[in-house]
Amino acid sequence: MIETQTTLLTWMTFTPLIGVAAIGLLLMARPLLGLSQRAVDHGARLLALLTTLPSLALSYVMWRDFDGAAGGVQFVHHTPWIRAFNIEYFMGVDGLSVTMVMLTALISSVAVIASMPWGIARDDSHHFSRRQVPGYMALLLLLETGMFGVFCALDFFLFYVLWELVLLPMYFLIGIWGGPRREYAAIKFFLYTLAGSVLMLLGMIALYYASEPTTLVDGTAAAHTFNMLKLAEQANRFELMAPILGLPFTKVVWVGMFIAFAIKVPMFPFHTWLPDAHVEAPTPISVLLAGVLLKMGPYGMLRVNYPILPEATLWAQWGVAIFGAINIVYAAFVCMAQKDLKKLIAYSSVSHMGFVLLGMAAFTPQGISGAVYQMWNHGIISPALFLIAGVIYDRAHHREIEGFGGLSKNLPEYTAITGLAFMASLGLPGLNGFISEALVLVGAFPVFKVITIVSASGVIITAAYYLLTMQRVFLGKLNEKYAALRDLNWRERLTLYPLVALMVVLGFYPMPILDLMNPTLHSLVLPFAQRTGLVTGP
């Protein structure tokens, strides 16, 4: 098969890396040119913007040219990388990853803008956006490369390398620029995700040696392969492999991979790193963490577990659904008890990611579309919520929900935006969150009746905690301490308005996103649906 090759995804992934190099050169040139600290900081910010915003333009081109109806892998860049292990540089997007790549481009741009010190009081020199700016921007750009790469890579080894590449910048971004307990939160994040990904490494090696001979893209013979598409074609072969540790091959590998991805989701009981990381991380890093990094979990499941290990996926169907329901309901109850606004939003992320698990476990077209659309929507809504928490923290220097009151009097614009984002998150019809949650529930109900009913109760609890928070912070008597707070500034508008606009537009008309992914997703779950008797015939 001759594939048409394009370097669009490569440019998108590695442009931020050019920014990292440029910032490095800027630092080295500093003594030569006699630049002031201020000039270097501004230079680093400018370079970060210049190497992040092009990805947004490229993602527009991708969206315009992607043929959703045709499905399949597009924008392929494919060449041998390391022949010793038959590793290839294989980039491409299909209906599953194209939305995630767009989301990454959008949220990265939002995060870079949110990292600018515009509108932060001049005397606030301890604000994260004023400390060690070149290092911050370089790590942020490195993180972007890792995130784009994870969603574009179709070679398992490449996927793994880029997956791990995300950990390190995140560790430093939380650890250096975070809140009071930043060191604890950063190492906890690092250890949790590494513990998961080493299991993925072993599973990946096991799959490699179980794969049958094939050819590399240039036609040379290969005894084994890391190509994820070829591994999926050989799915039946893995059922015949010798057991691992006395247990069936596919189930062991499936569980190892699933734990690696579930930690990222984060799925109960592996979720405890998330609230810590979110509370300590600076606002733009929370935005990226919630908006993009969490999506790597379910994306990995749909990219690896579903197509490559289908039998084990069927076997684990109920487990995934039950854990999804636990995520939804348990995390929603935990939200009710939160006093810190950011922690509340963090747990609400756990709750909303539960819908993704529930939807993908159902194997119905509505379920899987709802799940991936929920990934997208959560990627729009939760960054907005973290930006909102950042706005109040920058002004009041605390996030205690009980410590405010009556803010709507002085901050009408902020109140309106917050109200809209809360409503989108709790699933008010007409906003995007409703569509994906409804799709998930509709898709899951024919398969898991009781679990779906229990999960639906999560929606009510979600409404309760959002409305209570709304009431405590914005309504009631004005807390005189905060009478002088200013409303949104331009930097905050620039980050919040695009997200809010998307919530409204995609709430009324979700087809631009759904059309991109539906053909791919439906063909992904069709074999499962046939096996479970939901669909008869081809």
Add this chain to the structure above:
Amino acid sequence: MPTLESLPHVLPEVALAVTAAALFVLEALWQPRGRARRVGFPLLALGGLLAALLFLVASPSSAEPRFFGGLLTQDPFSTFVRGVAIVATALAVGLALGSPSLPSNRRVEYHGLLVLLALGMCLLSSAGHLLMIYVAIEIVSLTSYLLAGFDDRGGRSAEAGLKYVLFGGVASGVMLFGFSLLFGLFGDLSLSGLGQALAHSTTLSTGAGRWATLLALVFVLAGLGFKIAAVPFHMWCPDVYEGAPTPFTALLSVGPKAAGFAVLLRFGTGLWPELATDAAAATSALPWLLLLGVMSTVTMTVGNLAAIWQDNLKRLLAYSSIAHAGYMLMGVVAGGREGPGAVAVYLAVYLIMNIGAFAVVSAVDRSAHSEDIGVYHGLGRRAPLLALAMAVFLLSLTGLPPTAGFVGKLYLFASLIHHGGFWYVLLAVVGVLNSVVSLYFYARVLRAMFLESAAGEPAPVSLANSAAALAVVLAVPTLALGIFWQPLAAIANFSGSLF
């Protein structure tokens, strides 16, 4: 092959012996002062090492791999390990330039002993006879004892030297006893002869014979385990690493370990030749593999857990090097062609990253006069380039992509998983979980360097010395080989075979 015809194959060793002798003789006759002393002798040592390396690269291939009547065996694996030993020694010479931990009036002896140590490591890597193994181990050990005690600033170094002698003496005595048991049981001292005797001997059919053989193997393992610093023969390691002059510690953590692994592999494949071709068929080698597997598990776990509590960087790296011996033992257990290949790749990677980490320790020590983790606080702002290099080495030691350390671990895990079988996979699982534990203490150093700021006004860290330069230079391949590692694959292909 008879003696005279064997000579062209040991030209590297000859070059090393001549260089060492020249260094000692010149020192005694000439007694140079000033620049000749500071620069001339290190250059002479480097020249000798370079000559040895060139002889090694150009060494003629031979259909008959055994020389000097079977005392030495040459195969691609031993050639590779000899190269590692020589390069490690050269790096130690470079690190020693201007190091305050070496008394200036004894510099020449230091270099002479280093070259002698290199000779011992080369002989050890290709030893094919129990007597040769013993002699080579003694050359390595005796020079190491002296070098460990070289730092005359305070008593730590002398203490290290003495501890090393005591532990080393016991270990080699026990090993010698093991050799004598093997000779008594099977009537041969060459590894190939022992292999044949083992295959046809009736000793193993009796219960007492089996127990005696097992006891002999355990004793042999005590001596070799001491050299590679495997648990439970590791007790000397933290104290010696801490007390010895840092440039020598860097060499000690890599060179003798590499040679130890070479002889460990050769001992296994000598006694059970089927291990070299197909480890799965070597059921007769089970007790040996079982011993190694248990040793690997215990070594990496103890090394990693103990490293968590260390506040002295050299001690921390000492425990980390114990853990790395445990990782490499996984490759020895895997056997076949892939196991030794994986060990060779790991040795190459470990050479770069571990000496690099010690180079950073040495560079910081020159300004701060301490190896305590406290002096690393805020290094990211005081000496960004050095801290960045250290971060690369630490991440590589953890085994995170895209660094060379990850590729090394990939080879080790791949060799085990490709072999398959319950215990092999279990060992791989223990290995990856240990990598996670190791992140915790390596990240402590990262945290000190980047997350915490220095208390008070620490002395500025100078980059204008050989150690800092080496650290920065070594960081480049550590990163580059993680992104494109076809050269490492070539090493694995080349050194996978042992005769």
